[in-house]
Amino acid sequence: MAGAIFFGEVFMPTLPPIEYADASPEVRAVYDDIMATRKVEWINNFWKVLANHPDNLKRTWESIKRIMAPGALDARTKEMIYLAVSVSNGCEYCTASHTAAARKAGMTDAMLGELLAVVGMASETNRLANGYRIEVDERFK
Amino acid sequence: MAGAIFFGEVFMPTLPPIEYADASPEVRAVYDDIMATRKVEWINNFWKVLANHPDNLKRTWESIKRIMAPGALDARTKEMIYLAVSVSNGCEYCTASHTAAARKAGMTDAMLGELLAVVGMASETNRLANGYRIEVDERFK
Amino acid sequence: MAGAIFFGEVFMPTLPPIEYADASPEVRAVYDDIMATRKVEWINNFWKVLANHPDNLKRTWESIKRIMAPGALDARTKEMIYLAVSVSNGCEYCTASHTAAARKAGMTDAMLGELLAVVGMASETNRLANGYRIEVDERFK
Amino acid sequence: MAGAIFFGEVFMPTLPPIEYADASPEVRAVYDDIMATRKVEWINNFWKVLANHPDNLKRTWESIKRIMAPGALDARTKEMIYLAVSVSNGCEYCTASHTAAARKAGMTDAMLGELLAVVGMASETNRLANGYRIEVDERFK
Amino acid sequence: MAGAIFFGEVFMPTLPPIEYADASPEVRAVYDDIMATRKVEWINNFWKVLANHPDNLKRTWESIKRIMAPGALDARTKEMIYLAVSVSNGCEYCTASHTAAARKAGMTDAMLGELLAVVGMASETNRLANGYRIEVDERFK
Amino acid sequence: MAGAIFFGEVFMPTLPPIEYADASPEVRAVYDDIMATRKVEWINNFWKVLANHPDNLKRTWESIKRIMAPGALDARTKEMIYLAVSVSNGCEYCTASHTAAARKAGMTDAMLGELLAVVGMASETNRLANGYRIEVDERFK
Numbered sequence: 012m013a014g015a016i017f018f019g020e021v022f023m024p025t026l027p028p029i030e031y032a033d034a035s036p037e038v039r040a041v042y043d044d045i046m047a048t049r050k051v052e053w054i055n056n057f058w059k060v061l062a063n064h065p066d067n068l069k070r071t072w073e074s075i076k077r078i079m080a081p082g083a084l085d086a087r088t089k090e091m092i093y094l095a096v097s098v099s100n101g102c103e104y105c106t107a108s109h110t111a112a113a114r115k116a117g118m119t120d121a122m123l124g125e126l127l128a129v130v131g132m133a134s135e136t137n138r139l140a141n142g143y144r145i146e147v148d149e150r151f152k
Numbered sequence: 153m154a155g156a157i158f159f160g161e162v163f164m165p166t167l168p169p170i171e172y173a174d175a176s177p178e179v180r181a182v183y184d185d186i187m188a189t190r191k192v193e194w195i196n197n198f199w200k201v202l203a204n205h206p207d208n209l210k211r212t213w214e215s216i217k218r219i220m221a222p223g224a225l226d227a228r229t230k231e232m233i234y235l236a237v238s239v240s241n242g243c244e245y246c247t248a249s250h251t252a253a254a255r256k257a258g259m260t261d262a263m264l265g266e267l268l269a270v271v272g273m274a275s276e277t278n279r280l281a282n283g284y285r286i287e288v289d290e291r292f293k
Numbered sequence: 294m295a296g297a298i299f300f301g302e303v304f305m306p307t308l309p310p311i312e313y314a315d316a317s318p319e320v321r322a323v324y325d326d327i328m329a330t331r332k333v334e335w336i337n338n339f340w341k342v343l344a345n346h347p348d349n350l351k352r353t354w355e356s357i358k359r360i361m362a363p364g365a366l367d368a369r370t371k372e373m374i375y376l377a378v379s380v381s382n383g384c385e386y387c388t389a390s391h392t393a394a395a396r397k398a399g400m401t402d403a404m405l406g407e408l409l410a411v412v413g414m415a416s417e418t419n420r421l422a423n424g425y426r427i428e429v430d431e432r433f434k
Numbered sequence: 435m436a437g438a439i440f441f442g443e444v445f446m447p448t449l450p451p452i453e454y455a456d457a458s459p460e461v462r463a464v465y466d467d468i469m470a471t472r473k474v475e476w477i478n479n480f481w482k483v484l485a486n487h488p489d490n491l492k493r494t495w496e497s498i499k500r501i502m503a504p505g506a507l508d509a510r511t512k513e514m515i516y517l518a519v520s521v522s523n524g525c526e527y528c529t530a531s532h533t534a535a536a537r538k539a540g541m542t543d544a545m546l547g548e549l550l551a552v553v554g555m556a557s558e559t560n561r562l563a564n565g566y567r568i569e570v571d572e573r574f575k
Numbered sequence: 576m577a578g579a580i581f582f583g584e585v586f587m588p589t590l591p592p593i594e595y596a597d598a599s600p601e602v603r604a605v606y607d608d609i610m611a612t613r614k615v616e617w618i619n620n621f622w623k624v625l626a627n628h629p630d631n632l633k634r635t636w637e638s639i640k641r642i643m644a645p646g647a648l649d650a651r652t653k654e655m656i657y658l659a660v661s662v663s664n665g666c667e668y669c670t671a672s673h674t675a676a677a678r679k680a681g682m683t684d685a686m687l688g689e690l691l692a693v694v695g696m697a698s699e700t701n702r703l704a705n706g707y708r709i710e711v712d713e714r715f716k
Numbered sequence: 717m718a719g720a721i722f723f724g725e726v727f728m729p730t731l732p733p734i735e736y737a738d739a740s741p742e743v744r745a746v747y748d749d750i751m752a753t754r755k756v757e758w759i760n761n762f763w764k765v766l767a768n769h770p771d772n773l774k775r776t777w778e779s780i781k782r783i784m785a786p787g788a789l790d791a792r793t794k795e796m797i798y799l800a801v802s803v804s805n806g807c808e809y810c811t812a813s814h815t816a817a818a819r820k821a822g823m824t825d826a827m828l829g830e831l832l833a834v835v836g837m838a839s840e841t842n843r844l845a846n847g848y849r850i851e852v853d854e855r856f857k
Contacts, residue, residue: 025285025671025857026684055292057277060284064688070779071277071695077775078269083262088229092236092267093274098424099240101524101665102278106426107292107448109274120449121224124487126233127424128219131494133234133250134420135413136198136212137243142380142409143201144166144388151196151248152730166389166575167402205406211500212413215493239706242383242806247708248730261731265769268706272699272776279698283662283691285670293448307567307716307812308825337574339559342566346829352641353559353836356634360551365544370511374518374549375556381522383806384560389574391556403506408515410501415516415532418480418494419525425483426448433478433530434589521847524665529849530589543590547628550847554635557843558836565803565832567811589849619856621841624848635841642833647826652793656800656831657838663804666842671856673838685788690797692783697798697814700762700776701807707765708730715760715812 028059038062041072048076055108087116095130169200179203182213189217196249228257236271310341320344323354330358337390369398377412451482461485464495471499478531510539518553592623602626605636612640619672651680658682659694733764743767746777753781760813792821800835 031042031054041062042054061068079089090113097105110123118126172183172195182203183195202209220230231254238246251264259267313324313336323344324336343350361371372395379387392405400408454465454477464485465477484491502512513536520528533546541549595606595618605626606618625632643653654677661669674687682690736747736759746767747759766773784794795818802810815828823831 055289056286060286067688067692078273082266084266089270092270095233095236096240096271096274097278098420099237100278101423102281104281104286104288105278107288111292124490125223125225128490129230129233130237130424131417131420132219133237135417137238137241137246138380138413138416140243140245141383142412145197145201145245147245147248148196151252208406208410239702242705265772269772271706272702275702276695276699279662279695280691282665283694337571338568342568349829349833360555364548366548371552374552377515377518378522378553378556379560381519382560384563386563386568386570387560389570393574407505407507411512411515412519414501415519419520419523419528422525422527427479427483427527429527429530430478433534521843524846547631551631553847554840554843558840561803561836561839562832564806565835619853620850624850642837646830648830653834656834659797659800660804660835660838661842663801664842666845668845668850668852669842671852675856689787689789693794693797694801696783697801701802701805701810704807704809709761709765709809711809711812712760715816
């Protein structure tokens with residue numbers, strides 16, 4: 012069957028994580044900043060896979076670092092919002108990693124229960140509002 | 153053209169809001185509880201349209217009342233999570249009404265800006281994590 | 294300000310509906326089949342806009358005609374599932390048109406209330422299952 | 435490396451299922467009602483994980499019990515709508531569990547095939563309606 | 576415990592892939608056309624599971640074949656759009672299979688990086704536009 | 717009814733667009749860069765509303781400018797991917813503005829028709845893949 016083309020033999024859909032030891036100086040600089048900023052000593056898969064495209068890695072990290080820094084909202088509230096959105100968007104990776112991040116930022120088990128209750132309730136009423144095709148009240152405009 | 157069937161003449165897709173004056177005692181009791189709980193003197197369209205199906209009205213209100221009461225999370229944080237989810241789910245009505253509710257609960261303009269930044273950022277990385285098909289780290293499992 | 298390029302003057306983002314009187318024979322044939330199949334004497338905007346790309350019009354209509362014909366499921370059940378999905382996907386046009394279509398196929402007001410309750414409930418538990426990252430039971434695999 | 439903080443060692447993102455033997459009387463009462471109502475002798479993971487927050491368990495079960503009881507729509511139709519929504523929302527757990535539940539309620543293999551065809555078709559036209567930015571017909575308003 | 580009903584013992588939620596050797600002539604004809612059109616010598620799981628409902632298999636394949644053929648857009652651009660949508664919809668299977676298909680059609684690693692950057696950015700600004708409830712400019716209408 | 721609290725009187729959910737004439741130097745600098753980069757002489761509502769939070773305006777513009785610049789993918793392909801994602805996410809504003817932007821970058825009417833056909837088809841098969849719970853083929857992993 013010479014000449015046959017098989018998808019799987021030729022193309023690799025998933026990109027491998029780039030380990031620190033194998034990373035370019037540009038990528039290592041981002042890794043170092045992630046670990047310093049978060050006070051951790053490891054890099055999670057999200058960044059190691061993004062490192063296949065250093066521009067995506069650098070830009071995404073810089074945006075996250077800026078957005079997640081405490082400001083008018085504290086770090087825990089930001090992490091809980093991040094988690095709520097990740098659950099709503101159905102992202103398993105982000106749900107797992109931001110549950111961990113929110114806990115690290117002080118989210119207790121009771122808070123997680125209430126957060127998920129709000130996420131579920133909002134999703135229910137979002138559908139009801141769309142399903143009933145409810146007009147926005149003048150006072151909300 | 154006798155006998156022709158036209159959608160628009162026969163069927164009404166959108167249900168009308170039920171005003172207090174026209175509501176059954178069962179519906180009025182829910183309206184009264186909404187106004188008392190929220191310390192407002194009007195009912196927004198969401199509840200007035202749900203009132204077409206009193207069981208949906210009653211059940212939804214009872215769940216929301218229980219879930220949104222302050223607990224491990226304060227009311228403002230809950231409203232902000234509700235808003236973040238409504239934006240993520242693309243519900244215009246709920247985005248409008250819960251922006252108002254979150255402001256009423258103390259969300260400042262600066263907080264709104266940070267909330268939306270987190271919602272946007274989470275949506276971006278949610279797609280990146282799915283697009284790169286990133287495996288959940290062992291430590292997050 | 295000669296030479297300035299303005300979006301709005303040059304580009305038209307929205308395509309106009311193609312009325313029967315202005316349609317090509319190919320498009321008219323589809324319009325005729327829609328009216329005959331549905332026993333109506335008008336064409337709704339969805340088809341009139343799709344007619345800008347006759348291949349999209351024809352292919353979409355042929356698929357819908359085949360899929361929505363009564364089979365193991367009756368027409369009303371199919372229309373209600375169509376409506377539930379349109380609400381879940383946040384499509385306002387389809388929610389409006391398929392509420393009308395489901396009513397025409399026999400959906401009563403009480404059925405609509407129960408349908409929306411199920412849609413809302415499912416959306417709530419979908420988020421809870423993802424948020425809690427619940428493993429699929431062996432018996433469901 | 436004393437003092438280093440590692441996500442994985444300290445935080446547990448996923449909550450464990452609560453088995454009947456380890457459950458509080460409050461949780462057991464819900465489990466008993468689930469088994470009695472559904473005429474089964476086991477509890478699936480969804481409820482066992484929700485039991486980490488007994489209020490979420492109790493409220494969710496009570497709503498589902500009320501909503502899924504036969505009314506204007508029979509149990510099979512309700513389960514099929516639940517399944518269609520779960521597929522649309524991309525919830526793997528709920529797709530698996532409600533495929534099983536719908537089959538138990540009488541959904542045949544042919545019905546499943548037609549249900550999925552409708553779900554797919556609706557998703558396609560939902561996007562076309564949004565992509566073409568089609569205005570809702572006057573008759574549907 | 577005679578008479579007890581267990582979900583898992585009685586109902587099979589997931590349908591098995593239909594292998595070529597076990598397929599009906601109708602299904603084999605579709606498989607043959609897929610392999611001939613794509614110049615491959617195997618059938619991926621998507622089609623083998625759809626084959627449980629031959630009408631779904633045939634209709635879906637015929638639509639895809641027509642839509643994905645080069646036209647005003649070349650095959651690579653079409654595959655990249657398909658991939659971007661699959662990522663946005665959170666479909667793991669389709670993300671994996673259409674990453675492979677897009678690579679086969681000529682998408683380089685650098686193109687994938689830019690594609691995912693655009694997908695992420697669009698998702699971010701989609702949420703910002705909805706969250707800020709921004710009115711469509713007159714010029715875009 | 718002194719002392720009554722009304723949502724609508726006190727809270728403004730929607731933020732006003734900031735016109736060039738009223739903008740701070742920081743915001744004007746971004747507006748100037750947008751107009752210079754895009755070779756237009758007006759600012760669309762998206763940026764004018766984001767300007768309420770100058771940090772969101774600046775960060776979002778800088779990311780978009782970098783991501784949408786031609787690279788391994790040309791500007792037209794990037795705009796079409798942006799549009800496909802906006803349609804999939806159900807963002808009306810972004811669908812309108814990026815249809816205009818893609819047309820400006822060279823997307824013809826025929827290309828738009830094929831783009832929407834691919835978006836619709838992908839959404840259909842995304843749901844089928846999830847609904848049938850199809851396992852990713854070994855060759856795609």
